[in-house]
Amino acid sequence: MHTKLSRAGRIEQHWGWFMVAPTIIGLLVLNVWPFIQTVYASFCEHLGFGHYKFIGLDNYVNMFQNAEFWKATGNTLLFCVLTVPVGIFLSLLVAVMLNAKVKFKGGFRTIFFLPMVCAPAAVTMVWRWIFNADYGVLNQIFGSNVKWITDPNVALISCAVVAIWSSIGYDAVLLLSGLQNISRSYYEAASIDGASKITQFFKITLPMVSPTLFVTMIMRLMASLKVYDLIYMMVEETNPALTNVQSLIYLFYRESFVAGSRGSGSAIAVWTVLLIGIATLFQFWGQKKWVNYEV
Amino acid sequence: MxxxxxxxxxxxxxxxxxxxxxxxxxxxxxxxxxxxxxxxxxxxxxxxxxxxxxxxxxxxxNFSDAIDSLPFVNMYANTILMIVFRVIFAVLFSSMAGYAFAKLRFRGKNILFGIVLMQMMLPSQIFIIPQYQMVAKLGIANSIAALVFPGLVSAFGTFFLRQAYLGIPNEVAEAAYLDGCNQWQTFTKVMFPLTSSSVAALTVFTAVFAYSDLMWPLVVNSDLNMMTLSSGLATLRGQFSTNFPVLMAGSLLAMLPMVVLYLFFQKQFIEGIAMTGGK
Structure with missing residues (x-):
């Protein structure tokens, strides 16, 4: 860019700046500056009305000594372990079945995708009713007496069930688009060689869909690490299972906007970002072992 | 055999x-x-x-009870206005920026695009406290403007539409330019119409995301009359905790418009959301 631009080049440059200006100014004001402020606030005490006093590492020291915080971190990780593998497995299963020659393919797809267009606030309401310990239909079907959303040992699993139910259709649609890119000729060749459907799945489908599978997994993991609305709707603050269920972002919400301690709230947010970053790095590091980019 | x-x-x-x-x-x-x-x-x-x-x-x-306990007319209006404004801003600004990032040469392009990528990688909660403080300082809490606020620009939309413009051959823009269109006309008259399927996808994505969002409307609009369908419904959680028919009626009312739209435009919805790859 040391050479002088031609007149046309200069005009192009001005248009370029003009056209990105609204977005860039918006991002600077709405995201870059807030990001810096949040990181700074995590080293501060909130004095009220948006005034902060620098206190060094105190928020982090307190946070790392706080059992509720570690519990929330553990809940978040456990939630990921409960939802990501099962959810991705079921989504892949649905995608493979929809990729076969079945009738009403569109109808099935519409049904599985439906939770995606329903606000979590509305969807969890009916799950609360289904899970209701006294009159809920689930206990009545099984003749059980499980406190699905108030038993501290069970509530997180119930939340995971709803999360998986909500995301299967969406992940399946993403995986289906990956499956549809696999050429039929591979399967034809394998059939002639006498490979069974199961062998075909492991030798052709899985390696060929692995890049899409990887992207879907990363997205699902990131979404699970910042889970909030579903758990917030399922488990209100007076629920005895709260500490065994609340995710990091739920704790962040309560700390920042219910208790008003925005300094320590910011520290939780920074911690969550770090956790997401580490998890993503691990995934990218691990992908070399199983994702196949060759074809 | x-x-x-x-x-x-x-x-x-x-x-x-x-x-x-x-x-x-x-x-x-x-x-x-x-x-x-x-x-x-x-x-x-x-x-x-x-x-x-x-x-x-x-x-x-049950439906009349739900309507009596929550201002559904306001909630519908707030949700629709929030979605309409967010879609307009996302499509307008992201199209402009996406086009510039894909097709124009200007100094600082890579650094500026880096800002877009950075925003996409960070979870929105990291911005939410300062964003809330800005809204409070501007004195616009409990308003439509507050609901729209974080959606004024869309890093994701910019990234997504840049991809769409990258898919259009340069010759198209050059031909328009030689026909006497200036940069702006090339963009609005020739290039923008070619991205219509991506714009439709972004519209669906923005609308569904805004409609489902819970934390921001909950934080920024505490007045029941200024709540969205999602945040309003969340306030019912504690009340009526045993009157499930009313809760179900309320949830149904909150879900219905989006589900009906979905059933009519399922192809656009599914392809739109699958195309955007979600966030």
């Missing part, structure tokens, strides 16, 4: 596939059916053991 057994195993495979898909569909659809059935029952009927499947009388009173 051999072909016969092969056909047989194929038929079994088909049956298993259909059985699994139908079972899955039943599990997917059951909560919605149960929601609809419950919303027409009396409270006593909903609590019967063993459960009653169909209401003896289809009661509409």
């Amino acid at each position: 051999k072909t016969k057994s092969l056909e047989g195993s194929q038929r079994t495979g088909k049956i298993v596939t259909y059985a699994a898909l139908i079972l899955g569909s039943v599990i997917m659809i059951f909560p919605f059916v149960w929601m609809i059935l419950t919303s027409f029952k009396t409270q006593a009927e909903s609590m019967k053991i063993p459960p009653v499947i169909f209401p003896a009388q289809w009661m509409l009173s």
Whole structure:
């Protein structure tokens, strides 16, 4: 860019700046500056009305000594372990079945995708009713007496069930688009060689869909690490299972906007970002072992 | 003999596939059916053991009770306005920036695009406290403007539409330029119309995301009359904790518009959301 631009080049440059200006100014004001402020606030005490006093590492020291915080971190990780593998497995299963020659393919797809267009606030309401310990239909079907959303040992699993139910259709649609890119000729060749459907799945489908599978997994993991609305709707603050269920972002919400301690709230947010970053790095590091980019 | 057994195993495979898909569909659809059935029952009927499947009388009173306890007209209006403004801003600004990033040469392009990527990688919660403080300082809490605020620009939309413009050959823009269009005309008259399917996808994505969002509307608009369908519904959580027919009626009212839109435009919805790859 040391050479002088031609007149046309200069005009192009001005248009370029003009056209990105609204977005860039918006991002600077709405995201870059807030990001810096949040990181700074995590080293501060909130004095009220948006005034902060620098206190060094105190928020982090307190946070790392706080059992509720570690519990929330553990809940978040456990939630990921409960939802990501099962959810991705079921989504892949649905995608493979929809990729076969079945009738009403569109109808099935519409049904599985439906939770995606329903606000979590509305969807969890009916799950609360289904899970209701006294009159809920689930206990009545099984003749059980499980406190699905108030038993501290069970509530997180119930939340995971709803999360998986909500995301299967969406992940399946993403995986289906990956499956549809696999050429039929591979399967034809394998059939002639006498490979069974199961062998075909492991030798052709899985390696060929692995890049899409990887992207879907990363997205699902990131979404699970910042889970909030579903758990917030399922488990209100007076629920005895709260500490065994609340995710990091739920704790962040309560700390920042219910208790008003925005300094320590910011520290939780920074911690969550770090956790997401580490998890993503691990995934990218691990992908070399199983994702196949060759074809 | 051999072909016969092969056909047989194929038929079994088909049956298993259909059985699994139908079972899955039943599990997917059951909560919605149960929601609809419950919303027409009396409270006593909903609590019967063993459960009653169909209401003896289809009661509409739960819906009027839900409307009495929540300002549904306002919530619909707030949600629609929030979605409309967010879509307009996302499409307008992201198209401009996406086009510039894809097709124009200007100094600082890579650094500026880096800002876009950075925003996409960070979870929105990291911005939310300072964003809230800005809204409070501007004195616009409890307004439509506050609901729209974080959606004024869209890093994701910019990234996504840049991809769309990258897919259009440079010759198209050059031809328009040679025909006497200036940069702006090339963009609005020639290039922008070519991205219509991506713009439709971004519209669907922005609308569904805004409609589902819970934390921001909850934080920024505490006045019940300024809540969205999602955040308003969240306030019902504690109340009526035993009156499930009213809760189901309220949830149904909150869900209905998006579900109806979805059933009419399912192709656009599914492709739109699959194309955007979500966030």
